[in-house]
Amino acid sequence: MTPPIYLTTPIFYVNDMPHLGHCYTLVAGDILTRFWRMTGRDVWFLTGTDEHGTKVAQAAAIHHQTPQAYADEVSQRFRHMVTYLNTTPNDFIRTTEARHYQAASALWEELEQKGQIYLGSYSGWYAVRDEAFYPESELVDGKAPTGAPVEWIEEPCYFFRLSHWEKPLLRYYADHPETIAPSSRLNETIRFIEGGLNDLAISRSKVSWGVPVPGSPHHVMYVWIDALANYISALGYPNRAAKSFQTFWPHACHLLGKDILRFHSVYWPAFLMAAGLPLPKRLYVHGWWTHDKAKMSKSLGNVIDPQALVTTYGVDAVRYFLFREMPFGQDGDFSAAALIRRLNEELADAFGNLAQRVLSFIHKYMDRKIPADVEGTSLFYWGRQQLQPLSALMEEQNIYRYLEEVLKAVYEGNRYMAQLAPWELCQGSAEDKAKMNSGLFVLTHLLKDIALFLAPIIPQTAETLLQQLNALKTPLSFDQLQAPLDTQQVLPVPTPLFRKVLL
């Protein structure tokens, strides 16, 4: 029996509107979730918004709103993104919710009771854009290593004994190297820990927008300890006996961008070890999108709005492009021309066309019914044989290779159709007609299997195609790879799956 899985996206800062980077992590989670649900696995998929900290408070002030009112508004935009990207989280957490306050406070108290927190004072550099403290040694030309401006802060604050966890963390990663993927990110983490861990400032006393420190209301929690706790608040922590916590927390897989590695691979596991909680099973770290080779930023005015993309190209084209264009884990460059090329050449010309040719032939020449009988070709067994290797690729979050494999079958299907040339066979002998029937039987079943395997990535189109094959059964399941198509019922009139866009 495959174990359950708890899949999370980072929670999104509500200082600004959703952009392509946010949309990428969310869709990645959705693809994995949909795939595993189709295998019958129990998946809990979480996303949400990170609403405290200086960055959000400053954005609210610029908009002449209270932080809460501003967070309410922007959080709603992210909820909207969940919908227009056709993603299916089981829960959407906000760090301003009571359940989260309760969990973050309980985590703090647990750490305090275990002697992991002490009061001190911080004087050093802080980058609001990264919501991160940086030692002098990390600055590059007076800026954070990320390029973010830093400011000098001096204030009383609480510290977490991070230094104490240096060796246990190194031991943990030596014993469980599979925790962080790709392995280059594991190495980066190990190098960082080996460089020495200082105790971490975990409260701010000059910031008021945050979760108050239990018993010390003049301090609010540092936004990262607050934010990371969302992963357990959403499962019912501090009630460790809660069913959701028991079922899913031991199987946590966090998806995150490379910019927030340190928080997830060093601070978070240290907090969890210190609190006596199990560590996440896996951190999967993805790369960054640039736009026309430049980093996306508001000041450059080159930020991509995912909603506009969806409106122009359709949700499935956007979802497909993001995971076809750049291997998960590497960086990639967004350009509308590249998206249009993928849409036109792969989705419309290769996949859409295969479906259209097969289905319109059946519609015109086969009384609108899938023919019975099959001579048996390897294409007919393609789906059944692929479930295991494709599942292995998803297990490694290798959506890119997964798509490559499915696309190979699409091209193979097109070649097979051209070779079969049913438009010639239908004029021929009884033997020719038997060959044609078998060939179309094979092709319709191949289309069903392709639709099932593409359903996690392009759910809307996959469902349309399954409908056109009279094979739409919800919830979708890979059990359907075994099920033969109905050869009795008349098929609906086929409609093109994609519309090409002019470059």
Ligand code: MSP
């Ligand atoms: N609030 C923190 C996460 C807290 S999780 C406990 C945060 N939020 S964020 O809104 O800035 O970023 C959310 C996710 O979007 C991160 O995984 C980040 O890597 C990702 N991206 C933001 N810009 C991106 C690109 N340009 N490209 C790809 N993903 C990037 O960090």
